[in-house]
Structures are given as structure tokens and as C-alpha cells.
Amino acid sequence: MGTAAEAETSGTLDAEALFRAHAPFVAGFLMRLGVRQSDLDDLMQEVFMVAHRRGGFVPGPARPTTWLARIAIRIAMAHRRTRTRQWGELDEEAVAAASGSDPNPQAQAETTESLSIVQQALESLDVERRALFVLFEIEEESCDEIAAGLGIPVGTVYSRLHAARRDFQKAYSRLSGRVQAPAHQVGAMR
Amino acid sequence: MNGEPTRLVDDESVRDELRDRLTREAATPPYTYDLEKGLRRLRAAIAAESPEEGRESPPSEPPAGVASR
Numbered sequence: 001m002g003t004a005a006e007a008e009t010s011g012t013l014d015a016e017a018l019f020r021a022h023a024p025f026v027a028g029f030l031m032r033l034g035v036r037q038s039d040l041d042d043l044m045q046e047v048f049m050v051a052h053r054r055g056g057f058v059p060g061p062a063r064p065t066t067w068l069a070r071i072a073i074r075i076a077m078a079h080r081r082t083r084t085r086q087w088g089e090l091d092e093e094a095v096a097a098a099s100g101s102d103p104n105p106q107a108q109a110e111t112t113e114s115l116s117i118v119q120q121a122l123e124s125l126d127v128e129r130r131a132l133f134v135l136f137e138i139e140e141e142s143c144d145e146i147a148a149g150l151g152i153p154v155g156t157v158y159s160r161l162h163a164a165r166r167d168f169q170k171a172y173s174r175l176s177g178r179v180q181a182p183a184h185q186v187g188a189m190r
Numbered sequence: 191m192n193g194e195p196t197r198l199v200d201d202e203s204v205r206d207e208l209r210d211r212l213t214r215e216a217a218t219p220p221y222t223y224d225l226e227k228g229l230r231r232l233r234a235a236i237a238a239e240s241p242e243e244g245r246e247s248p249p250s251e252p253p254a255g256v257a258s259r
Contacts, residue, residue, distance in 0.1 A: 138215055140197070
């Protein structure tokens, strides 16, 4: 991590330095774009091999994360075309694994349900809108950084983000209405 | 910068429940990914590509051993 950080301050980041510093971001981003856990290893390699073939990250208006996000979006979209049957189905194993670190069973159940609803709502968005939503709302990138990384005007980021938030909230309302009572209350009601 | 919207988690007009869930989502990586294994695989893939990139292998030594397998 120190090596990658030093490399980042000095300028260009090669694929290995990018991987060391940003692999968790890319893995999470790909999963939130709808990539299944069973495909994650292969797609991670594709993203960083593309980064390698492009000569690594060269400092500019984009941040390494948004620059990698652009590569990841293209790879995820290409992957989606080959996996249309699985795409859009909730990866329940991944949700369970992600929430499994909480030692409190009730809290774990609530986290699982919460992640499941958010991820299902995300899945109702097309990949481009989902990517913007994730980068802005979850990864907390700024609109300017997203625009620079994805190579689109910031006005386009605003308008797509607006549409993404509208669609997400609509899907979320529908899904949360279906799962109104938290798990422990359902148990109490029998 | 001027038009930067307020994030949903910071927007008080959004339901608390949704804001809580987004906060939880952001705090919970949605994957279990082996970073060390991934890094080893990446290094191997880069190493496998570098002879082609450098084009330094002598023409008298084609990678026949690999090709014939």
C-alpha cells in the first residue's frame, strides 16, 4: 500500500500499483454493476490487463478510481452481453458473504436484507445509470471527477445521475414496500 | 462544481430508512475477493504478455514448446 501511495504522488501508476491501491474499489464497483462473484476474478484481471496495456494511469483530470471505473464499465457491459440470463439476478451468495462479518445474528439479518434491497434496486437501473449512481452515491466521487474519468461532460453526469436517482428511489420504494417489517419483527409476529 | 447535487445520504428530504441502507451499503464491500491471489494472477498475466510487447524474442527461437502443447 505504501508503495502504491508513493507511486501515486510521483505520477504514473502501473497496473500492479493500481491493483494494490484500488483493487477493492474495482471489485466492489464490478459487483455493484451486477457482476456475479463467480465471474469476479476473471473480470478483475481483464480490467487491470486493460490498464496495463494502456500504459497505466497517467495523472490528469481523472482520478485513478474513475479512470479504472471507465474500463470496468466497458468490461462489465461486454460481459453482460454474454451473460444475459444471469445478469439482473441477485447474487444471494455475495450478499450473504458481504453481511456475514457481523457477529450479532439479528444485525446480520438486517444487514443482509438491507444490502439485498439496495442491490435489487440498483439492478433495476441500466449499467450506465447504475455506474453513475454507485460512483456518486456510494463511492462518493464528485461529479467533476466522474465526468473526467468517464470522458463525458459534467452536464451529462448531472442529467444521468438525476435519472438514476429517480429510478433507484422508485425501485427502492417498490421493493421496501414488499419487505416492510424487519426480520426480528416478523419473528415476533410469527 | 456549482451544480453538484446533494447526496441522498445527506438529503434530509429522503427517508431515513433509505439513507441508513445506503450508508450500510457503502460501508459493506459487496464481495469477498482474494487480493493476494488476484495480484499473483495479474503478475503472471503481465509476464506472459511482455515477450510480445517487447518483441525481443529472437526469430530463431519461436515459442514452439508453448504452441505445441
